Amino acid sequence: MTIKVTLLGTGTPAPSLEKCGSGFLLEDQQKKVLFDCGPGIVGRLLSIGVKPTEITHFVLTHLHFDHVVDFIRLWLQRWDRGRNSIPPLKIYGPVGFKRFVEQLFGRDGAFAPDIHGRIDHPIQQRIHLLRTGTAVQDWPELAVIELSSGDVVELGGWKIFARSVPHYQPYLENLGYRVETDQGIFAYSSDVSVQPDTKATDPTLEGLRELVHQADITVQHLNSVSTEVGLHEPSHSVAGRGGRPAGVQREHKNTDCDAPRTSHLAKRDKGTSDKGCDALLRRRVRVGIGPHDFRAGQAAKLK
Structure with missing residues (x-):
């Protein structure tokens, strides 16, 4: 079984006709899991043939609009087109996300008049009767887990580990x-965002190190990072194995892709090398503030 990883958007909060907000799709034959849903992600x-x-x-990382604003469109179109015919969207996010969702789609939420009317x-x-064979519809379930x-x-x-x-x-x-x-590990x-005086031993960085340890593909948004922090292990890059050692120079790069890019995780036999991996697994996929100077995400497999 292969897991497909698609970088849908890696942009910043700045308005753009070319760049989209944050959004990453992981999928296998049974499920499609979307991480973040910033502007333009739906x-x-x-564009890659995936319907809401x-x-x-x-799965949401945090409640900044460039990571969540298109979730409104995703949820509404998924519910509208799949009412009573598909399971409710399973939603995960940090504390505060449940209130956010309920204030949008709950019975007293911002979209309650729209939902009531539909x-x-x-x-x-009549439309629903033609689609599903019944005119009876229930209020949509909000399956949010904080x-x-x-x-x-x-x-x-899959096991998904959350770290601050x-x-x-x-x-x-x-x-x-x-x-x-x-x-493999994504x-x-x-x-x-790390303050300039933050040292590599700062406990706030432990969660980040746990996330990237020996990961095969890592996507990292560097909003503000000090040279001294040393977030990257010498043995592997932020997008897999290889790459620069710890203590890399400070970089502010925007790695937004102008179209969705795809990589793959496929089971690899123990003892084999990484020679069959494509370039993505030996470069970091880094996102930050600055010029559009890197086209992210080439196809790759781990065998």
Whole structure:
């Protein structure tokens, strides 16, 4: 079994006709898990042939708009097109996300008039009857599970580890995620903001180190990082094995892809080398503030 990793968008909060906000899709034959859903991500999903109704799980890192604003579109279109015919979207995120979702889609939420109309209006009931064979519709279930640093979620053979990563605390919690599978390890740091005087031994960095340790593919958003922090282990790059050692020079790069890019995790026999891996696994996929100077994400496999 192969796990496909697609970088849908790696942009910044700045408005752009070319760049999208944050969004990364992990999928196998049973599930499609979307990490973050910033501006433009639903359009990127559609561009690779993935409908909102096909997304089975959504995982949020933090409540900054460039990571979450298109979640509104994703949720509404998934519910509207899949009402009573697909399971509710399983939603995970940091503390505060449940309130966010309920204030949008709950019975007293911002979109309650829209949802009420699509459930109760005779025109919508006729449409739903044609789609599903019944005009009766229930209020959508909001299946939100809030996570804290240290929590583990098991999803059909995957283990998703949540760790707190420094970025705008205490105003909001920011979680990075590590996905361990039989095919390999994917790590997503979320945004990383470290004060200039932060040392490599600072305990706030421990969660980040745990996330990226021996990961096969790592996507890391470097919002503000000091040269002295040394986030990267000498033995592997932020996008896999190889790469620069710890203590790399400070970089502010925007690695936004102008179209979705795909990599793969496929089970590798013990004792084999990485020579069959493509370039992505030996370079870091780094996102930060600055010029558009890197086209992210080439196809790769681990065997």
